[in-house]
Amino acid sequence: MLHIKCPHCGMRSQNEFSYGGDATVKRPELNKEISDQEWDNFVYNRKSLRGKHLELWQHLSGCRQWIKVERDTATHEIFKTLKANEDI
Amino acid sequence: MTQDFRLDTVGLINRDKKLSFIFNGNNYFGYEGDTLASALLANGVHLIGRSFKYHRPRGFFGAGVDEPYAVVQLYRNNETEPNVKATEQELFEGLEAKSVNCWPSVNFDIGAINNFLKVFLPAGFYYKTFMWPKSFWYKVYEPFIRKAAGLGVASTKHDKERYEHKYEYCDLLIAGSGPAGLASAYAAAKNGARVILAEDKPRYGGTLLTSEVNIGNQTGKEWSENIITELKEMPNVTVRNRSQVFGYYDHNMLVMLEKISDHLPKTKKYHPKQRLWYIRAKEVLISSGSIERPLVFGNNDTPGVMLSSAAKEYLKVYGVLVGKKPLIFTNNDSGYETAIEFKKNGVEPIILDTRKEPNSETIEEAKNLGIQIKLSYVVVAAKGYKKVDSAEIAKISDNKNNLGALENINCDCICVSGFWTPTIHLASQSGNKTKFDKNIDAFVPGVSKQNETTLGAANGKFTLEETLKDSFDAGYELSKKITKNENKILCPKVVEKKKTTHDKFWCVPLPKGKTYKRFLDFQNDVAVSDVEIAVKEGYRSIEHVKRYTTLGMATDQGKTSNLNGLQLVSNIENKIVPEVGHTTFRPPYTPVTIGAIVGREVGKHSRPTRKSPIHYWHEKNNAVFVDAGVWLRPRYYKRGNETLFEGSKREAKNVRTNVGVCDVTTLGKIDIKGPDAAELLNRVYTNAWLKLPVGKARYGVMLREDGIVMDDGTTTRISENHYHMTTTTAQAANVLSHLEYYLQVVWPELNVNVVSTTEQWAGVAIAGPKSRDLLKKLFPKIDVSNEGLPFMGYLEGELFGVHARIFRISFSGELAYEVNVESDNGSFMWEKIMELGKNFEIQPYGTEALSTLRIEMGHVAGSELDGRTIPYDNSLEGMISKKKDFIGKRSLNRKAFVAKDRQKVVGVIPLDKKTSIPEGSHLVKDKNAQLPNPKLGYISASCWSVEFDNPFSLAILKDGKNMIGQKLFAMSPLKNKTIAVEIVSSHYVDPKGERVRS
Ligand SMILES: [Zn+2]
Secondary structure (H helix, E strand, O other): OOEEEEOOOEEEEHHHOEEEEEOOOOOOOOOOOOOHHHHHHHHOOOOOOOOEEEEEEEOOOOOOOEEEEEEEOOOOOEEEEEEOOOOO | OOOOOEOOOOOOOEEEEEEEEEEOOEEEEEEEOOEHHHHHHHOOOOOOEEOOOOOOEEOOOOOOOOOOOOEEEEEEOOEEEEEEEOOOOEOOOOEEEEEOOOOEOOOOEHHHHHHHOHHHOOOOHHHHOOOOOOOHHHHHHHHHHHHHOOOOOOOOOOOOOOEEEEEEEEEEEEEOOOHHHHHHHHHHHHOOOOEEEEOOOOOOOHHHHOOOOEEOOEEHHHHHHHHHHHHHHOOOEEEEOOEEEEEEEHHHEEEEEEEOOOOOOOOOOOOOOEEEEEEEEEEEEEOOOEEEOOOEOEOOOOOOEEEHHHHHHHHHHHOEOOOOOEEEEEOOOHHHHHHHHHHHOOOOOEEEEOOOOOOOHHHHHHHHOOOEEEEOEEEEEEEOOOOOOEEEEEEEOOOOOOEOOOEEEEOOEEEEEOOEEEOOHHHHHOOOOOEEEOOOOEEEOOOOOOOEEEOHHHHOOOOHHHHHHHHHHHHHHHHHHHHOOOOOOOOOOEEOOOOOOOOOOOEOOOOOOOOOOOEEEOOOOEEHHHHHHHHHOOOOOHHHHHHHHOOOOOOOOOOOOHHHHHHHHHHHOOOOHHHHOOOOOOOOOOOOOHHHHHOOOOHHHOOOOEOOOOHHHHHHOOEEEEEEOOEEEEEEEOOOOOOHHHHHHHHHHHHHHOOEEEEOOOOEEEEEEOOOHHHHHHHHEOOOOOOOOOOEEEEEEEEOOOOOEEEEEEEEEEEOOEEEEEEOOOOHHHHHHHHHHHHHHHOOOOOOEEEEOOOOEEEEEEEOOOHHHHHHHHOOOOOOOOOOOOOOEEEEEEEOOEEEEEEOOOOOOOOEEEEEEEHHHHHHHHHHHHHHHHHHOOEEOOHHHHHHHHHHHOOOOOOOOOOOOOHHHHOOHHHOOOOOOOOOHHHHHOOHHHOOOOOEEEEEEEOOOOOOOOOOOEEEOOOOOOOOOOOOEEEEEEEEEOOOOEEEEEEEEOOHHHOOOOEEEEEEOOOOEEEEEEEEOOOOOOOOOOHHHO
16 A cells, blocks of 8 residues: 655555546646547547656545645655645 | 373473364364464374375474465354464364365375376366366366365355454564564664564564574573563563564555454454554564475375474474474484484484585584484485375485485484575565575575565574674664664674584485375475476476466465475576576465455445435334445335335325425535636536526536536525535535546636535425425425526525525426425424425335436436436437537547437337336347347336336437337346337426426
8 A cells, every 4th residue: 555645634545545647637728629639638548657657646535635646657656746736 | 191292391381271172073182372283293193184186195294374284174163264274273272173175084085086196187287187078067077176176165154253454653563573573673662663573473482482592691582581571561562473464565564464362262252353454664674584495305295294393393382292203304404403302302313414424513412412313315205195104215426316225214204404495475575676595595685675674584694693683783773763762782692503504405306116296385286297297398487387387376375385396497497596586475475364354344334324314214214225325315115015116106106296205415515615616617517607696506417528427416506606516426426526626636726615515414305296385384484486486496594493495406307396404404304394294295205216207207317327428318418508618528529429320318118018128128129130139229227107107218229319219129138038119208207397397
């Protein structure tokens, strides 16, 4: 079980969090004309990275904040955690 | 009564307390402090079971966790447990155990015929045999295998024992209380660290209990007892025996199984049987010791052949002689230590040493005691069927390839020592890349991956002096890192006998013309020849050899067999062991009961049960409950002997004719506040929200980004910047997370707050033509006329002094209202409604009637909004704004979503107007078509229409829009039904929706 440092609450066990996927994916702006390919990339296409990955987690059973976690997908090492509005 | 093989004074058992027990129907006795194994051996019982494949007689091989043979079926307190290791099970008064793998009995075993057929049961026999002919599997092979093979039998009864989970944090977790564990725990604890010390056996001290050493002028045993006593008194130390750290997971999370009651005849009141500890440690010290390796020779699985360390432990700890004419077969000095203990207790051992000219203090002592030693000698084969009665031995050439003349020697046990294998399981589980140490012919931990340090024998350090020095240092240094204290304890002086190097030789060649089986894996009956065949057949990877031969795959996970297996593969392939590599170590290190893993989360404790504040009224009024997610909801209120079908029909009918009341507290409720609240709703829902006036509700549908409908519900504007959103019961939690995601991550600029208020409000639906009349009685001071409270209107008022929110919304399709009051007033509201509703013939209705009402109205719900449908499929395309963007809109023009023959919700009626259509039935054109019959759609929900008094279903049907009036078949292979049906509009009742506006 991972040990994740919530930037709001401190070190907590993984079972308080839920996973939210790739944090680097940006939602296209509303009302903006975009190609099918761009939309598909946003909705469906994800890289299955081995190594450092910036991802979203929600501290579901804690402060309910969405946070960013920089994690190694192979070793589970966590390098950094950030608030949702912070950039690495 | 005396026991033939028990010494009078030696050992740590309590001779004042006799315990009687039953094994295979025979009565025996042992002493407090015995294991089942030591008590049986004291009684001279060596035959404990039969092997898995060949059903060969099985005895005891080890004295603890490494035991490959002695698994038994245990009976305790009217319960039974399979696959208990007799070497680990402590004796208690009245213990009962039986052999496994024996049919019909341990002494006469039909499966032993496999032993004579062994030529037909080589490596991979499971893959090669029992495959053809296919029809034989069910009738012949499976019943035979089930009866003759397999280990113990699981209980079919509900386990009444209690298992607990515990979460713990510490600075240092120390696994194993041998010299390394005790020294490091003591050093760290004295330096102020919070320490957990875990020992899997009942007694602390590990090898100190059996070895002749001195630490600081005390015997090893005395020293260990004093250290433990002191540790137990320290407030920063937790010491646990009978506790096995079996798994090392990510981020220094370890899991430990504490057996609290297994050693007692019966679990004490309020005590758990076992406790599972989840321990998050800053540092982990692995002091798990090492396991002796077998030497491999002919018939080395015969009862009476066992590890020399086990023989020593039985003698020193339990005062039990495993034999009176022991043969010690060794390639290192450890065998001598066992021989010395025998000799000191009046038994004459004979040592066979594979080495030519070994010399050390230990060997010197054996010589001085007058023990007979035969150098460059090997055991070729054990003799005897159910017990060793002699051995075939021979001199071996210096190159170890040639055997001299075979000699027979009398003996009643053979104690083997093939040197030591460090127990590296935990280190390996942590991610440590282990390395091969040529000096000890075994793997040791390499560079640490997590915060783990391996000490002592587990780290390949086999002298006590080195172990204690390393462990005192590690305990101090690691604790200093955490506590910053510098209180250092000096390592005491150690006296131990020196040993010399071991012989790398471990597998005795077969003499010419002999076909003895030489076993590597004793539990799964894997012999040298099996591995040879596997390699010959082309298996190279050790992982493949393992699976093909099943080497190391039994319940002991190859603790005694893995390394010899590796050595053999590398010998055959002329490689060295590190190139072959070892198989992956995975948790658990020892078998863990399912009960312990599940813990308290069984039965109704497996998840929380949520009840509405009106629950107790429902209970008192004969509600039959149904699980709705974690909620308990009334399904119907049973009158007399009514069935679900009859009751729900009565309730639904009453809503259509009079008035009904339904507890809708379980609906998700989200309070939305802030100047940008309307903007958020406008982006989340598919329809327009910016112009909703205060005091009005609106129905909304929300999508996922991929265009699939996520949820629906109504949202009401309470005041300028305040909205009340409702969600379905099932999606309440997901919708809240969804909103939080967009507010926190995607559009943080929106000034809105959302919070769940599901539990703050009790809600009821009042539905039916007489609902307005009832409302007037409930709120006499408020204008609830069609003008005062029009469809989708909202008012606040006082319900007999209680603040209430009144919504004119309808799920049933009837004139209907929903009233919310604060949860504490829920019961009061309900009782008032029932009381005042009497005059209008009110009846409560449950979820079954609720479903009936919405289905015949063609209102989609969870069974249609199932995570696979888009708005069009649910005839919700009218809800989609063309003018604005919203979550998921861009996906709606995907090719499949706009296809001309896109699926759509329709109504379905059986042609006979009698046969109910099972939910999940497929709709097909031709009932006799060849399989697989092309599926046009599926029945999503079925009910008995109370309006028309015939069955009615909803279906999602391909090209549903153009299928109205078509005749199809609904087929349910599960229910074995084929029903001729007609497709009709999904809006079966009140298609124009006039009632809700009336
Ligand atoms: Zn938090």
